[in-house]
Amino acid sequence: MFSSRRSRKELAPPIRRADSDLYSDVLEPSRSERAYRESASYYGPHFQDVERGRAASISGPRIQPEYPDPWERRPEQWTPDVQEEYAFYKGCGDAHGAHNKRYHAHAATKDDGKGTLPFHNQVVELSQQGRDLSNRHLAARAGFRDKFPYAYHSHHSTTVNHEIEITAARESSVGWRRKEAQSQKEIRTLDPRTRGPEYSGRKGISSKEWKMMKKEEKLARSRPLQM
Numbered sequence: 001m002f003s004s005r006r007s008r009k010e011l012a013p014p015i016r017r018a019d020s021d022l023y024s025d026v027l028e029p030s031r032s033e034r035a036y037r038e039s040a041s042y043y044g045p046h047f048q049d050v051e052r053g054r055a056a057s058i059s060g061p062r063i064q065p066e067y068p069d070p071w072e073r074r075p076e077q078w079t080p081d082v083q084e085e086y087a088f089y090k091g092c093g094d095a096h097g098a099h100n101k102r103y104h105a106h107a108a109t110k111d112d113g114k115g116t117l118p119f120h121n122q123v124v125e126l127s128q129q130g131r132d133l134s135n136r137h138l139a140a141r142a143g144f145r146d147k148f149p150y151a152y153h154s155h156h157s158t159t160v161n162h163e164i165e166i167t168a169a170r171e172s173s174v175g176w177r178r179k180e181a182q183s184q185k186e187i188r189t190l191d192p193r194t195r196g197p198e199y200s201g202r203k204g205i206s207s208k209e210w211k212m213m214k215k216e217e218k219l220a221r222s223r224p225l226q227m
Contacts (some may be wrong), residue, residue, distance in 0.1 A: 042082075103123075
């Protein structure tokens with residue numbers, strides 16, 4: 001006789017396996033661990049599409065990667081793309097360091113404690129170049145951190161040492177802007193032509209003197225003629 005009652009097996013909800021179970025192998029645990037390591041991506045959250053051959057970029061708030069505990073380096077042997085981008089950000093840092101030495105060599109030529117107009121013009125140019133190199137180094141290093149957050153040997157190297165270098169590059173960029181602004185201020189003091197459109201164009205006449213001359217001319221024209 002047919003019964004309308006369903007069995008316990010049919011009524012029981014489906015069993016969902018945890019994500020960790022997908023890689024579990026009770027017969028050979030080492031094989032489970034190896035399969036997980038081989039399947040785990042070494043790209044950061046914003047660059048998962050790169051692995052699939054698609055373009056990727058950070059277009060919103062930065063997503064903090066989930067670091068493995070215990071730490072595991074990914075990839076264990078750096079692939080060509082990781083090596084290439086590592087060499088690029090290192091090269092950017094070396095270029096900025098070499099430029100910083102050129103700037104300090106020029107700064108040592110300031111004899112009178114104030115500097116001449118050509119001196120400060122050169123400082124402005126060097127500061128602008130230093131700012132660009134510093135920004136490039138900052139972008140390259142921060143980009144490597146976001147793209148390959150598991151590439152280093154330890155969690156400390158990624159989250160502490162790397163962040164120290166990124167912060168130093170950011171502060172260096174701000175420092176270059178300050179140097180440029182200071183020399184721009186000195187240039188305005190040394191060269192009256194940079195103070196505004198009221199400069200007469202004649203040597204020895206400052207902007208302030210030129211304004212006084214124009215004021216006196218205006219007062220003279222306003223006085224009645226003496227007959």
